[in-house]
Amino acid sequence: MNSVYEALVEIVGKDHSSVQPEELFIYSWDLGTTEPHRPDYAVSPRTPEQIQKIVQLANKEKIPVVPLGGGLSLAGLAVPFKGGILLDLKRMDSIIEVNEKARYTVVECGVSQGQLTSYLERHCPHLTHSEPGAPPTATIAGNMAIHGQGDLAQPYGFNSDMINGLEVVLPTGEICQFGSCSIGSGWFTLHPLPDVGLFLGWTGTTGIITKVSLRLFPCKKIRGAALFAVDNEELIPEIIYKLTHTQMVEDIVAFSQAIPPFSSGLQHITINLSADSEKELEFKQEIIFDDTLGEYIRKGDGGYLGFNRGLQRPQISKTSDWRKGGGFEYVGSIMPIDTYPECYRRGRQISEKHDIPYTVLGRCIGAAHAMMFSWTYAFNRADPETIKHAKAALHETDDLVLKLGGTIWKPGLYGQKLVMERLNSSTFDLMRKVKQLLDPNGIMNPGNWEPAL
Numbered sequence: 001m002n003s004v005y006e007a008l009v010e011i012v013g014k015d016h017s018s019v020q021p022e023e024l025f026i027y028s029w030d031l032g033t034t035e036p037h038r039p040d041y042a043v044s045p046r047t048p049e050q051i052q053k054i055v056q057l058a059n060k061e062k063i064p065v066v067p068l069g070g071g072l073s074l075a076g077l078a079v080p081f082k083g084g085i086l087l088d089l090k091r092m093d094s095i096i097e098v099n100e101k102a103r104y105t106v107v108e109c110g111v112s113q114g115q116l117t118s119y120l121e122r123h124c125p126h127l128t129h130s131e132p133g134a135p136p137t138a139t140i141a142g143n144m145a146i147h148g149q150g151d152l153a154q155p156y157g158f159n160s161d162m163i164n165g166l167e168v169v170l171p172t173g174e175i176c177q178f179g180s181c182s183i184g185s186g187w188f189t190l191h192p193l194p195d196v197g198l199f200l201g202w203t204g205t206t207g208i209i210t211k212v213s214l215r216l217f218p219c220k221k222i223r224g225a226a227l228f229a230v231d232n233e234e235l236i237p238e239i240i241y242k243l244t245h246t247q248m249v250e251d252i253v254a255f256s257q258a259i260p261p262f263s264s265g266l267q268h269i270t271i272n273l274s275a276d277s278e279k280e281l282e283f284k285q286e287i288i289f290d291d292t293l294g295e296y297i298r299k300g301d302g303g304y305l306g307f308n309r310g311l312q313r314p315q316i317s318k319t320s321d322w323r324k325g326g327g328f329e330y331v332g333s334i335m336p337i338d339t340y341p342e343c344y345r346r347g348r349q350i351s352e353k354h355d356i357p358y359t360v361l362g363r364c365i366g367a368a369h370a371m372m373f374s375w376t377y378a379f380n381r382a383d384p385e386t387i388k389h390a391k392a393a394l395h396e397t398d399d400l401v402l403k404l405g406g407t408i409w410k411p412g413l414y415g416q417k418l419v420m421e422r423l424n425s426s427t428f429d430l431m432r433k434v435k436q437l438l439d440p441n442g443i444m445n446p447g448n449w450e451p452a453l
């Protein structure tokens, strides 16, 4: 047995460490177009102290450590480009606390979105969290680490804006707390202490988040989604502006896709509504559909396609069926809402150039402060030619995002490079210094944000 493996077994036990090729294979790739890279070891720790010992070992041996939550972020963000230790965090799955009155929960880093949703449904049905449209095994912490957004993004912003506190194991092994929890006052606020921006958006290159305190929000008894459609993309920014003015809507997502062909070219808007009573629902529907969207219906510009109880989230993963061999990856971006028409048109052109049925989607963040706009490209996993096209389309889209004045969300290596080339030199220098200070041996998720080293 090699000495690193022996040391890992000593830390987490034989059942939770592996050098078996078939197990390492599972950890070598994600769902997207990134080339696989095999880790040398896979371990599944249970406590922050075990993680602490693992990073201390990695520093001594100068080997990489790659944290993995649900592994669903696509773009290769948890692919171990330089081998090393793959840290599978799913066993750290305790929901430590739910404070109902202060509306927050403290969870370990392996708690998944689906786990928290079903816990709240069973034990605290009047509370909810902002759940991303990702498959339910995606973790809360992994989503924070990349500034994700969920179905409460319209009223409350990015999921990373909903953090009340963090516990992090630094790349050199120290365990730190941030927020009120760091002075023993409970996990109810992040403010007004120095912030935790050092760990968000860095894709696990500055530390391993082990606990998160997450804000919860009122969950009304009736929740559902309405669908509105228009055939002119130019109308979307103005419609979203008017919808957000009502302050009555939860999620607002505008999307357009080539499949089914009869709706290609149409812009659909899903509008999530919630209410505690039929009376409240009726009132909201009247304000939204009669007063706000009514003018588009009366002018013949749009149509209301009904309200469904039970939330039907737009499911991007369905695009994996657009092609035989089911693969897909998307470029996400944070864009000003008024760029929606251009994002749609240019995305459609890129898809058509690469012979991929187009799928585009914009989720409203805040009171129309921004949108997360995504372009999804399907490919056949068994056909290298279609993967090549999807990859080219993804790179062209990364370029497009910056050309249109947006920022790339959860960029892969190509997008990270584009972003770093454009960063103001003092900001880039600061980023480099922060990274060197926190991770002097460059062990954390190497490859990612690497020129910053």
Ligand SMILES: Cc1cc2nc3c(=O)[nH]c(=O)nc-3n(C[C@H](O)[C@H](O)[C@H](O)COP(=O)(O)OP(=O)(O)OC[C@H]3O[C@@H](n4cnc5c(N)ncnc54)[C@H](O)[C@@H]3O)c2cc1C
Binding pocket: 066, 067, 068, 069, 070, 071, 072, 073, 074, 077, 078, 089, 109, 131, 132, 133, 134, 135, 137, 138, 139, 140, 141, 142, 143, 145, 146, 147, 148, 149, 150, 203, 204, 205, 207, 208, 209, 210, 315, 316, 317, 445
């Ligand atoms: C069909 C589909 C729909 C999606 N819809 C959405 C959506 O609506 N909103 C959205 O935000 N996202 C969406 N996503 C993207 C992604 O799945 C989510 O953001 C997901 O929450 C990421 O969490 P994860 O646990 O899978 O992260 P992972 O992929 O495991 O990790 C993400 C990154 O964070 C790092 N990391 C993971 N855990 C930690 C930790 N504890 N500490 C430090 N670093 C860590 C990893 O190394 C990696 O770089 C979607 C994905 C798919 C496939």
